Amino acid sequence: MMAETRLPVEASACGKVILLGEHAVVYGRPALAAPVCGLRARARAEPLPPGAGCWIEAPDTGERLRLSEAPDHPLARTVRLALEHLGLPEPDLRLVLRSELPVAGGLGSSAAASAALVRALFRWADRTPEPEIVSALVYEIEKLHHGTPSGIDNTVIAYERPIRFVRGRPPVLLRIARPFTLVIADSGVPSPTRETVAAVRAGWEREPARYEALFDAIADLVQEAEACLQAGAIEALGPLLDANHRILQELGVSSPLLDHLVEAARMAGALGAKLTGGGRGGNVIALVRPEDVEVVTRALRAAGARGAFATEVRAD
Ligand code: MEV
Incomplete structure (x- = not known):
């Protein structure tokens, strides 16, 4: 009733x-x-x-x-x-x-x-x-x-x-001193997390020492990035995203298309760019100055992204 x-x-x-x-x-x-x-x-x-x-x-x-x-x-x-x-x-x-x-x-x-x-x-x-x-x-x-x-x-x-x-x-909860803008671009290729996680696990089982060292290198970047966010040092965050992408390439979860999108974003003025999530497909993120949103978004579309849009990560 x-x-x-x-x-x-x-x-x-x-x-x-x-x-x-x-x-x-x-x-x-x-x-x-x-x-x-x-x-x-x-x-x-x-x-x-x-x-x-x-x-x-x-x-x-x-x-x-x-x-x-x-x-x-x-x-x-x-x-x-x-x-x-x-x-x-x-x-x-x-x-x-x-x-x-x-x-x-x-x-x-x-x-x-x-x-x-x-x-x-x-x-x-x-x-x-x-x-x-x-x-x-x-x-x-x-x-x-x-x-x-x-x-x-x-x-x-x-x-x-x-x-x-x-x-x-x-x-x-992250302390973020200054807001920052990301352009998110979709490669249009599916990225099934189960498969990429399994691929990394297979690599880790084959070469545990190498993979552990790569994970440690990522952990160092994360620590540096957290310090940048707390200090509002947004420009310094860009190279850390680039370095993280390079390690993800070594882990075997990037792809020629993702690399191409990341490169296109950087060439168009992004401060840094990387794949995000499981990889092999899915999306890339590019850190951009607000005045560069248009040009980076256009460059990503021209480079083959199915869609690209900007989002702001707010300060607290
Ligand atoms: C997926 O968004 C992130 C991965 O690290 C998987 C996970 O953390 O469960 C790839």
Whole structure:
């Protein structure tokens, strides 16, 4: 009876970029990540008549499933986890999920979709989840998508704040003295995190000492970058992004197209650039002075990016 009189509720979750430290973070090294607030996954929960059951629809991918009939689907697993946490039985509810985030683009599309669903269900239950609860629930689903995720994607998306992240520890909110601008460009090539993480693991198993040294070198860059952000030394951050990209090349997770995009951004005046996320495809980030946004964005498109847009990481 109550469900029929209720109004729909909505919730959303942002995307993310890894600023520095992807892959090494899987091996216990620190990484820095920031939310991308302008690209979001959105979930809407609409009441259905009693007995209708719970339906999940994702018009972007053409999926429509009934909760009770899709036990293993990641979206159904997300909903079931959230309901279990809330202590609720299957509701009579239609959940509609839409996302502006490219799938397998290294921008956290899977974690954002799960976080939006979790938040919508909490809102439906008149509860506000703490970020650590959203993060923990979404992490369970990330394991289904990505195998052995570090937990950085679910964490930055749940907190919607720039973070320093070390696997297995609570995040540290980054102190950012001056805002800075990134241009994010999509290679248009899918970047399945599960595959790139597995490729790095295979390399690490073959040559553990070499890979550990590369992870340590990334950790040093992360530490320097954190100091730059705290000091507002944005120009000094650029070469650190470049150096991180070079190590990612050595780890075997770049590609000719990603290298070409990164180079195009630098030639157009970016302070530094690198791939972001799992790599092999997905997105690159370029650190730019605000006055160079236009020219760098145009250069990235001309170099073959499917799309490119600017986002600001705010100071605190
Ligand atoms: C994915 O956004 C970042 C990786 O380091 C994987 C992970 O941390 O789980 C590639």
